Amino acid sequence: MSPLIQPVRGTLDYYPEEMALRNWLYSKMRQVSESFGYAEYEGPMLERFELYAAKSGAELVEKQSYVFEDRGGERITLRPELTPTLARMVAARQRQLSFPLRWWSFGPFWRYEKPQKGRSREFFQWNIDLIGDETPEADAELAAIAATFLESVGLKSSETQVLVNNRQLMQGELEALGIKPSARIEVFGLIDRRDKLSAQAWRARGKEIGLDGPQLMGIESLIENQDLWKKSPSLQRFFRAIDVFGVQDYVRFAPHVIRGLDYYTGTVFEAWDTAGEFRSIFGGGRYDDLVSAVGGDLVPAVGFAAGNVVVSLVLQAFGHMPDLGGAAPIYVTVFDQDYLLQSLSLAADLRRAGLKVTSHLSADKLQKQFKQADRVGARLVLVMGPDEIKKNEVSVKDLRSGNQRSYPRTELVQGLQELLIS
RNA sequence: GUGGGUGUAGCUCAAUUGGCAGAGCACCGCACUGUGGAUGCGGUGGUUGCGGGUUCAAGUCCCGUCACCCACCCCA
Structure with missing residues (x-):
């Protein structure tokens, strides 16, 4: 017998049991998407490198993408996320599409990262976006879709939550603290890291990026202020809509949520298990500039992405694995x-x-x-x-x-x- | 990319200061020639991740490598 050939590092084999679960999740995503009036689409898995250079985070493009040259000498990337593809597809047919668009997709993505639990190099992601509507109610619809999905797979609001913030609100507050807009990306990064660093390490990092003592104190009180959303008319409308959607148990304000990707412009949200034991289940938000960044007219958009692996781990941890009899009865x-x-x-x-x-x-x-x-x-x-x-x-x-x-x-x-x- | 942990039968794991590689589960067979799950008895199954080194002797010690896991980084 010749030796077993190793699978590619970071890939996952889907044996029938795992495939049944993946398909089950896919069916739940479809069900929830369609119940809100969203249509399924798919883009290519290969894209030009330049598409991501336009707007994705530097880390994602430079270090985490699979990039290769094809036989014709083009620089090709295995897609690490779908949003730039979506922006490109929308920009290409901007004049013939009727807005707002409600689109969703489920497919494979690749990121060249060090594999860990809940993070593989090849993974599947549900993407759902509402394009051409700039209202807070559009943001709320996406958060409601996220919450409805959690509920539909059996996760309770005591187990998982959708945490919401708004970058414009935060940026205004930072400016009020005398922090320059040019420092925004770094300061957002600092806020994003609040839970991961010790208090001392966090302050040291803050000093490194040029913040003084009062500014750091100000940021600390900001991200502990659970009532901060009341200062944002947009978030007020958002939460009123969340209430009438009936998902208020699942959705709450969280001023420390800020998101790593640079292209978010307004509302941002993430779903987490309440104990914070796992990675984030979904992440998303409003990205009003992206379509114009790939050559279209300015179109407001909001959406989120959810990986299949973390959802599966969370379901398992809470004992909500569905009973999926695969064989014929x-x-x-x-x-x-x-x-x-x-x-x-x-x-x-x-x-x-x-x-x-x-x-x-x-x-x-x-x-x-x-x-x-x-x-x-x-x-x-x-x-x-x-x-x-x-x-x-x-x-x-x-x-x-x-x-x-x-x-x-x-x-x-x-x-x-x-x-x-x- | 940085730091650490682990790797023994299909699975979960044992193996004393370096001293004959084992158990449970699973699988196959029989008890049971028209009936699954239970029980009993028997059996198959291993180049101890891979490659090198030290030693009379290596699963055990050393070096390298690969994979997985954990913490960073980043994020689904």
């Missing part, structure tokens, strides 16, 4: 070699009637066949032996209850359907 045994073709034919008939059926393919001992049926998660096992053939019947055993009875062939499909819904 019906298993047709082969009594002996003489009945093989009749058994296969029986299974084919049942499939034509719309049932999901696994055929055993050889005349193993019935004991073994039942055992396999049980192991693959089948509910009903069908046996067609000499006794049944004589009476033109099929025996059906329900593995859950252990009950068994025979059905005439003509009544079998209906009998199975009834058993399956019981």
